[in-house]
Amino acid sequence: MYIPPFDTTSYSTTTQSPNPSWTYGQRVDATPAGKDWLAGESAGWKVYSTAEMDNINLNKLLNSGILPRPMSLVSTISEDGVENLAPFSWFNTVTNYPPVISFAINHNATGSLKDTTANLKNGQGFAVNIISEAFVENANATAVDAPPDFDEWALSGLTKEKCVQIRASRVKESAFSMECELYKSIDITHPVTGKHNSTLILASVKYFHVRKDMLTGRGAVDLTKFKPVARVGDISYARVGDTYRIPVPSWAQEEAKIQEALKTLASP
Numbered sequence: 375m376y377i378p379p380f381d382t383t384s385y386s387t388t389t390q391s392p393n394p395s396w397t398y399g400q401r402v403d404a405t406p407a408g409k410d411w412l413a414g415e416s417a418g419w420k421v422y423s424t425a426e427m428d429n430i431n432l433n434k435l436l437n438s439g440i441l442p443r444p445m446s447l448v449s450t451i452s453e454d455g456v457e458n459l460a461p462f463s464w465f466n467t468v469t470n471y472p473p474v475i476s477f478a479i480n481h482n483a484t485g486s487l488k489d490t491t492a493n494l495k496n497g498q499g500f501a502v503n504i505i506s507e508a509f510v511e512n513a514n515a516t517a518v519d520a521p522p523d524f525d526e527w528a529l530s531g532l533t534k535e536k537c538v539q540i541r542a543s544r545v546k547e548s549a550f551s552m553e554c555e556l557y558k559s560i561d562i563t564h565p566v567t568g569k570h571n572s573t574l575i576l577a578s579v580k581y582f583h584v585r586k587d588m589l590t591g592r593g594a595v596d597l598t599k600f601k602p603v604a605r606v607g608d609i610s611y612a613r614v615g616d617t618y619r620i621p622v623p624s625w626a627q628e629e630a631k632i633q634e635a636l637k638t639l640a641s642p
Contacts, residue, residue, distance in 0.1 A: 385598050392620040396626075398635035427567075434608075441613050442604030446477060447569025449534075450493030450500040450544040457518045457534070459490045459526040459545075461505065463605035474557055475502060480572040489522060491573050499555050500608035502577060503548035507601040510611060513549070538581050538636045549588045549600055553581035 393405050402408040424432065443463045450458045465479035479491050494500055505513045509532065516526040525536060527543075534543035537553045544551040554577035562572045590596050599615060606612045625632075 377585045379512045384607060385601065386614050387616050389618050391620050398632050413491065437605070438607035441606045442614075443606075445505040445510075445513070445605055445611075447505050447545055447548065448477065448490055448500060448501040449503065449542050449545060452489070452493050453496050456523055457525075457527060457547050458493055459530060459532070460490045461517050462511050464608075465502075468576060471553075475552065475554070475577050475579060476575060477502070477577070478562070478572050478574050480571075493542075494556055494575055495559060497556075498542060499537070500542050500577070501537060501540065501544035501578075502554055502579075503545040504550040505603050506547075506549060507603055507613060509547045510603045514611075530536065530631050535583075537583075537607060540580075544583055546584075549585040550595060551583040552556050552577075552579045552594050553583070554579055 392407060402636060403412050405576065422435065427603050444465055445461060445463050446465045447461050452458070462477040462479070464480070466476060468474040468534050490500075493534065512530045512532050516528070518524075520526065520529075530580075533546035535546035537544050540553050540555070544553065557576040557578040560574040560576070561570055562574055563570050584595065588595050588599050596616065604612045604614070615640075623632075
């Protein structure tokens, strides 16, 4: 199968939302695109019981259905100074005040937890680095199922950079890195077998390292410069496509419109 080369000439642009004329209470089938979407319902739904699914099929469904998932590259250090680097797509923000992020570490093929887990709990701190397109192959290489104490840094070709507070290095090539301390570690066990399958890490962010050329005049990160990558199932990665802006409704400003729409919908 022919796969065209990566297109570096274009990136995300901002467009109108899919249905900019949408009004409160409007049904999905009010637009041609909505009708096309709902037409798929004629095929019905396949219902899965997780109790009847094996690990492979559960992983396949979760990884292809919950997406896009942001990618992070977590750098840790052992008590004796051995540094580890590993990518995670089971990753996201939790709260902004205090700043807490999360990522899950699944068992590897041998059933033992990754080196990262032990390092995260040793009090040395760790860095969570966001992956951009320019070094996605470098980051992906650190996912190799290497033996303990293997140097993923050397394999990756990425550069260690000192942090302010923690012993672990951050990834210099990452335009957005976070120095973190362990907030809480939660062991996830299977409800039937009792097997320890993964560990959920809640991380408290102590310092942000953001490359200055990535920042907008408002102090936010510019998506078109940042070019973060995402995971979308199996071995597939994705770039962020076109964006569109939809304001969050304010009851104080929209109450009259909402009440009027509800009256219209309730009329025979």
